[in-house]
Amino acid sequence: MIATDHCSLITFHHAAGVLAHLVQTGFGGFYDGMAHWAATPEDVMVVGALALLAALGGKDRVRSLVVTLPLAWFAGGALALVIPLLVPGQVMTIVSFGLTGLLVALDRRLPVPLYQALIIAAAAIHGVGNGGAMREAGLGWLGLTGASVSVFIITSLLPALLVRIEKPAGRIAMRVGGSWLAAAALLMIGWWLRAG
Amino acid sequence: MPITFYFPLSTFYSAAGGTLAHASHPDTAAGLLSGLSHPVSGPDHVIAMIAVGLWGAQLGKPAVWVLPVAFPIAMALGGMMGLLGVPLPGVEIGIAASAIVLGIMVLAAARPPLWVAGVIVGVFALFHGHAHGTELPEGANGTLYSIGFVIATGLLHAVGIAIGLIHRWDWGRPALRTAGALVAAGGAVFLYQALA
Numbered sequence: 001m002i003a004t005d006h007c008s009l010i011t012f013h014h015a016a017g018v019l020a021h022l023v024q025t026g027f028g029g030f031y032d033g034m035a036h037w038a039a040t041p042e043d044v045m046v047v048g049a050l051a052l053l054a055a056l057g058g059k060d061r062v063r064s065l066v067v068t069l070p071l072a073w074f075a076g077g078a079l080a081l082v083i084p085l086l087v088p089g090q091v092m093t094i095v096s097f098g099l100t101g102l103l104v105a106l107d108r109r110l111p112v113p114l115y116q117a118l119i120i121a122a123a124a125i126h127g128v129g130n131g132g133a134m135r136e137a138g139l140g141w142l143g144l145t146g147a148s149v150s151v152f153i154i155t156s157l158l159p160a161l162l163v164r165i166e167k168p169a170g171r172i173a174m175r176v177g178g179s180w181l182a183a184a185a186l187l188m189i190g191w192w193l194r195a196g
Numbered sequence: 197m198p199i200t201f202y203f204p205l206s207t208f209y210s211a212a213g214g215t216l217a218h219a220s221h222p223d224t225a226a227g228l229l230s231g232l233s234h235p236v237s238g239p240d241h242v243i244a245m246i247a248v249g250l251w252g253a254q255l256g257k258p259a260v261w262v263l264p265v266a267f268p269i270a271m272a273l274g275g276m277m278g279l280l281g282v283p284l285p286g287v288e289i290g291i292a293a294s295a296i297v298l299g300i301m302v303l304a305a306a307r308p309p310l311w312v313a314g315v316i317v318g319v320f321a322l323f324h325g326h327a328h329g330t331e332l333p334e335g336a337n338g339t340l341y342s343i344g345f346v347i348a349t350g351l352l353h354a355v356g357i358a359i360g361l362i363h364r365w366d367w368g369r370p371a372l373r374t375a376g377a378l379v380a381a382g383g384a385v386f387l388y389q390a391l392a
Binding site: 175176184185186188189192193 | 261264265268269271272273275276277279280329338339340341342343345346350
């Protein structure tokens with residue numbers, strides 16, 4: 001048996017202002033799409049921020065997130081696959097998780113329509129970025145499906161675990177996590193502005 | 197039949213950061229680790245951030261989490277100012293003064309209104325953030341750097357809070373105030389160095 005390290009197969013592209021880390025796993029487009037999501041910090045952070053917000057909001061919010069987020073993500077990606085010019089600016093992806101992180105830090109329970117709009121907007125922005133990256137990498141629908149399934153898996157597990165935490169210290173820890181996300185977003189906006 | 201070993205997913209972030217950093221500046225290895233190490237690279241920063249945790253623990257709820265939430269956000273704002281080249285006079289003096297003032301607060305077991313404590317911490321956080329923002333390495337990956345930077349800052353607060361929990365015991369209260377005196381003394385040394 002021969003064990004071969006294929007780390008050289010991993011490729012990265014800086015596409016259209018979005019830090020899109022396109023990962024070639026060797027297992028096909030679906031898994032490449034899953035890995036792409038996991039290797040894109042902005043995408044992971046927005047899902048984490050929305051998971052925290054849902055967990056702070058209660059079980060109904062968590063159930064809503066599980067359905068809405070992956071679907072909106074896929075819809076955004078599909079739009080980018082169909083309309084090749086549609087690519088969001090990096091600042092939009094930063095603002096999406098920064099704003100969500102701030103809401104988590106403030107423990108603000110948004111009205112349901114506003115909450116749904118936030119999920120759809122954030123998912124669509126990141127989904128469009130994913131779709132554009134998948135198109136450029138030639139992963140297409142399979143890659144986008146992989147990325148959306150990654151979102152679904154995390155959205156199913158993380159908020160469900162977090163929402164069970166009822167101790168005040170647990171809620172505070174989540175709010176601190178939100179403040180970290182908001183702070184990271186502020187810094188990233190600084191980087192973005194400096195880069196021009 | 198050959199078995200193929202593929203690169204672990206956990207290495208994606210560091211690899212991505214390194215790759216993107218190298219894309220523009222071949223000699224600069226920056227990213228998550230760089231961001232993590234930056235806040236702990238200067239003892240003047242370290243003692244001030246730990247002092248925030250000490251004071252928060254001494255003040256108890258809700259300051260114990262409000263101060264560590266306020267500090268990273270204000271620091272990120274300062275970092276953004278530094279990144280954009282917005283001048284902030286007397287940064288080194290402000291950093292040294294932060295250690296002195298926060299140390300004295302812990303030494304005196306001062307209990308100002310929460311908003312006053314928040315303003316004190318927030319104003320000093322601007323100085324710390326500005327210093328970090330102007331010292332950021334060229335070519336570093338902004339996303340990963342920002343995440344590491346905020347996490348390291350938060351963990352320093354957590355260290356301060358953990359130490360500050362000795363406040364619960366009779367012997368711990370004078371020990372904590374002694375720690376405040378040491379922080380203030382350290383700040384005085386840094387102030388002397390800044391003025392020299």
